[in-house]
Amino acid sequence: MDxxxxxxxxxxxxxxxSFVQAAQRLDTSKAVVSRLVLELEAALNTRLLNRTTRRLSLTDAGSDYLERCRQILEDVDDANAAVSEGAGAVTxxxxxxxxxxxxxxxxxxxWGEFLKLHPRVELDIVLTDRVVDLVDEGxxxxxxxxxxxSSTLVSRTLAHDQVLLCASPAYLRQxxxxxxxxxxxxxxVMAYSWWSGGDVWTLTDAQGKAHRVTTHxxxxxxxxxxCRAAALADQGLIYQPGFLVGEDVRAGRLVRVLPALQGPTLGIHAMYPTRKHLPGKVRAMVDFLAHAFQTPAWT
Incomplete structure (x- = not known):
């Protein structure tokens, strides 16, 4: 770095x-510029500049070194610019x-709509209900x-959904x-294995009091x-989010059970490792999903 x-x-x-004008360009003092050049010459064990009271001139070694320095500094500038542009680019x-x-x-x-909007993006979609480690798994x-x-990840809420307790009309009749x-x-009961509450289902009354039951x-x-397919086949109760069973409830294929009680509200979140230097492709996707779910289809 030095x-x-x-x-x-x-x-x-x-x-x-001149050292004075160089200091102005670098937004520092003449003394600092002079010290840096002297340190460089000492490190190289070579004089790069001839100094007189009136002018500066390059030595032969200094002339050769100048071209190499210019190339190195230009390469660094190009690399920095490429990374900065790439960070904001949707690609x-x-x-x-x-x-x-x-x-x-x-x-x-x-996904198709997003790809049309951003033709330089390639999507790699992995669907699993397992909670993956974003960093370790790439x-x-x-x-x-x-x-x-609590999480070390950054999240943005895209929408909300409510868990519904329901069953088929035929099951409830018999x-x-x-x-x-x-x-x-x-x-x-048809139970979802990944439910965070395990076999305990929780619903809240109009006064905000939580009621719990241990299912079997x-x-x-x-x-x-x-779980939904089994419920539609008249096999029992399910405790599932509206995005999965809301249409069945609206169509009458499933019926809310104890509708005075409300299931928990779930957040639908976009999550990513850090907010700092967020890649343009991630920012574009998060903004796209937030817009797409302004009025969720399942509500």
Whole structure:
């Protein structure tokens, strides 16, 4: 780093024709510029400049060294410019992790539009409900649906969704009545393996009081789609987000159970390792998704 500054000072002195003007260009003092050039000559064990009271001139060694210094400094400037431009450019490979069901239902229809907007981007989409390590596994960003705990990652909320307790009309007709949350403990349940609460389902009443019940799953799956399919086949209750079952509820294929109680609200978040020097491709995708989910399709 010191030699780089010394080279900068040397080139500035030659270009400006004096130590005073070189100091002005570098926004420093004449003494600092003079010291840097002297240190460079000492390190090289070679005189680079002939100094008189009236003028400066290059030695033969100084003339040869000047051209090499100029090339090095230009290369550094070019490299810095390329990185700075690249950081803001929407280009390159963008590796994204997203939940399986949400990715297929609500993200897959968006990828084509994003690619049309940004033809220099290549998308690498990995769908899994497992929480990946973005840094260790080489992801640029992730879309996660959760009640977020503290994290070293940066997040931006894209939308919200509510977990719904529901079952098919046919199941509810033949099953024992459900009048309280505790009744669910006696019912057939289709459980999502990755649910953070495990077998405990929580709903909140109008006064904001949380009520919990420990369920006894008849079916357990790491896929919300599997739970939904079993519920549609009249096999029991499910506890799933609106983005998956909202359309079924609106169409009457599934019915809300204990509708006076509300399931937890989940955040749909874009997450990335750091806000500092955020690549343009990541920023473009986060902004694109935030705009796309201003009015979520599942609400």
């Amino acid at each position: 030699q780089f500054r010394q080279m900068q000072a040397f080139v500035a002195v030659v270009q400006a024709g 390159g490979r963008l590796k994204i992790n997203a939940p399986l069901t949400f990715g297929n239902l609500h993200l897959a229809p968006l 992801f640029d960003m992730a879309v996660r649906i959760a009640l977020l705990a 099953a024992s009545p459900i009048t309280t949350l505790e009744d669910i403990a006696q019912h057939s 799953p008849r079916l357990r799956a790491n896929s919300g789609d599997t």
